[in-house]
Amino acid sequence: MLDKRRLHAPGSPPCTLLFVAALTITGCLSFWLLNGCPGPPLLVSSPMVAQSPAYVLILPGNGSVHPRPYVxxxxxxxxxxxxxxxxxxxxxxxxxxxxxxxxxxxxxxxxxxxxxxxxxxxxxxxxxxxxxxxxxxxxxxxxxxxxxxxxxxxxxxxxxxxxxxxxxxxxxxxxxxxxxxxxxxxxxxxxxxxxxxxxxxxxxxxxxxxxxxxxxxxxxxxxxxxxxxxxxxxxxxxxxxxxxxxxxxxxxxxxxxxxxxxxxxxxxxxxxxxxxxxxxxxxxxxxxxxxxxxxxxxxxxxxxxxxILKKERLKAVLEKQNSPGDFLFGPANMAESDIRALWYIVTSKPWPSFN
The missing domain is CATH 3.90.550.10 (Spore Coat Polysaccharide Biosynthesis Protein SpsA; Chain A)
Known part of the structure; x- marks a missing residue:
């Protein structure tokens, strides 16, 4: 499982813990755990980006609360x-x-x-x-x-x-x-x-x-x-x-x-x-x-x-052929050879030549 703390920008507080604490104070904690309040916030430090949860997770107990998304x-x-x-x-x-x-x-x-x-x-x-x-x-x-x-x-x-x-x-x-x-x-x-x-x-x-x-x-x-x-x-x-x-x-x-x-x-x-x-x-x-x-x-x-695996980290991973750690996406505009090479790394396959 990915560590959610990696979604926080450098210097951001452990927002999930703060969010749970706030829910506890407001009496929403049990509702969040059982029925699904807005998901824990995934924050960046920019003041231009909203600092509160922007989405709601659907959980088994709250299906009726969230009807079909559209007709x-x-x-x-x-x-x-x-x-x-x-x-x-x-x-x-x-x-x-x-x-x-x-x-x-x-x-x-x-x-x-x-x-x-x-x-x-x-x-x-x-x-x-x-x-x-x-x-x-x-x-x-x-x-x-x-x-x-x-x-x-x-x-x-x-x-x-x-x-x-x-x-x-x-x-x-x-x-x-x-x-x-x-x-x-x-x-x-x-x-x-x-x-x-x-x-x-x-x-x-x-x-x-x-x-x-x-x-x-x-x-x-x-x-x-x-x-x-x-x-x-x-x-x-x-x-x-x-x-x-x-x-x-x-x-x-x-x-x-x-x-x-x-x-x-x-x-x-x-x-x-x-x-x-x-x-x-x-x-x-x-x-x-x-x-x-x-x-x-x-x-x-x-x-x-x-x-997101940044370009600098990707370069180091491809050169050293080691683990990139937790990530969902490589950087934008990747070369086809780099896509193949990174796939071999994350799937632990033998290292081929892509020249």
């Missing part, structure tokens, strides 16, 4: 064929891997059509099929590669494709498509993990974390991620992240989640999806969905802190 009838009649401002949306390639099951974790990986090597690395390492987890790759269309994509899906059966062009400034379509797919096609998932295809997930540790450090019955109002606070809006023409004042008039973005790895509870998925369908398109998906929209629907992000 599809709350959506407009034409919602299924709409993707923000795309009115003829459809899934070009689709699957029903949930099959009315309730997986602990649904992993939805953003991938470009041409990123076949990245998808193969994931399939061969942390994305291998296992009980309790479902892995899918989400892509848009690329006419030149469509036949190749369809052949790949015939072999692996793990691609979901929407009928919008796969392009750099269409990332928000892909993110909202992921939320749509989870909402319509896997409503029983306890947790939804949105990922990029150059990320490492310590899958065994992740399933252990969700089952024991959180709850195997799920949570409510959860957005767990690598938090970004006080990020400046890029105005320089040299920046690939340039945003004009017309696109976003503010000077700083709201607190948001770095988009490479975000854990959602299903009710958070639905709330953000429903709001995204109403709002104007903004192309930086993590800012838009986990920042602007999360603020509108009153959802608070919870930081992962030290459960």
């Amino acid at each position: 599809l009838s709350e959506l407009p009649p034409d919602d299924e064929t709409t993707l923000i401002d795309v009115r003829n949306f459809r899934f070009v390639i689709n699957h029903e891997p949930c099959n009315k099951t309730q997986p602990l974790l649904l992993m939805l990986i953003h991938s470009a059509p041409s990123n076949i090597p990245k998808r193969m690395v994931i399939r061969e390492t942390w994305g291998q099929r296992r009980n309790g987890a479902i892995v899918l790759f989400l892509i848009g269309t690329d006419d030149k590669l469509q036949n190749q994509i369809e052949e790949e899906d015939k072999i692996y059966g793990d691609i979901v494709q929407g009928n919008f062009k796969d392009a750099y400034r269409n990332m928000t379509y892909k993110h909202v498509m992921a939320l749509k797919w989870a909402t319509y096609h896997c409503p029983g998932a306890k947790y939804v993990l949105k990922l990029d295809d150059d990320v490492f997930v310590h899958t065994p540790a992740m399933l252990e974390f969700l089952s024991h450090d959180l709850s195997p019955w799920g949570a409510r109002r959860l957005i767990l991620c690598d938090l970004m606070a006080m990020a400046m809006v890029k105005r320089s023409w040299r920046s690939k992240w340039r945003v004009s004042p017309l696109e976003y008039p503010g000077k700083t973005y709201p607190v948001y989640c770095a988009g490479w790895a975000i854990i959602y509870s299903p009710d958070s998925v639905f709330s953000l999806y429903r709001e995204a369908q109403k709002e104007s398109y903004f192309w930086i998906d993590d800012v838009h969905i986990t920042g602007t929209l999360a603020k509108k629907v009153n959802l608070t992000q919870t930081p992962l802190n030290s459960l």
Whole structure:
């Protein structure tokens, strides 16, 4: 089991103990243990990040307190064929891997059509099929590669494709498509993990974390991620992240989640999806969905802190071939060879050469 204290930022107090003490004083301790008050806070030291629990864990005694996270009838009649401002949306390639099951974790990986090597690395390492987890790759269309994509899906059966062009400034379509797919096609998932295809997930540790450090019955109002606070809006023409004042008039973005790895509870998925369908398109998906929209629907992000393996630590682990300790994610933008090497380390397999 992972040590929750690792979720605290350096210098933070042992917040779980403080939380229990506060609950004892307020008379809520027994209710928390038996029925599920908000989960223990996962804190960072930044004053911009909420210091109180932002989510609620579902436990055996409080199932009736937390009804179904959503019902599809709350959506407009034409919602299924709409993707923000795309009115003829459809899934070009689709699957029903949930099959009315309730997986602990649904992993939805953003991938470009041409990123076949990245998808193969994931399939061969942390994305291998296992009980309790479902892995899918989400892509848009690329006419030149469509036949190749369809052949790949015939072999692996793990691609979901929407009928919008796969392009750099269409990332928000892909993110909202992921939320749509989870909402319509896997409503029983306890947790939804949105990922990029150059990320490492310590899958065994992740399933252990969700089952024991959180709850195997799920949570409510959860957005767990690598938090970004006080990020400046890029105005320089040299920046690939340039945003004009017309696109976003503010000077700083709201607190948001770095988009490479975000854990959602299903009710958070639905709330953000429903709001995204109403709002104007903004192309930086993590800012838009986990920042602007999360603020509108009153959802608070919870930081992962030290459960992310930082680049410096990863380098030391790969060079010395020793244990990386407790972690859930590698750093963002990992090379394929490093993903393979780290997987061999965490699964204690013989060390191969990846040259």
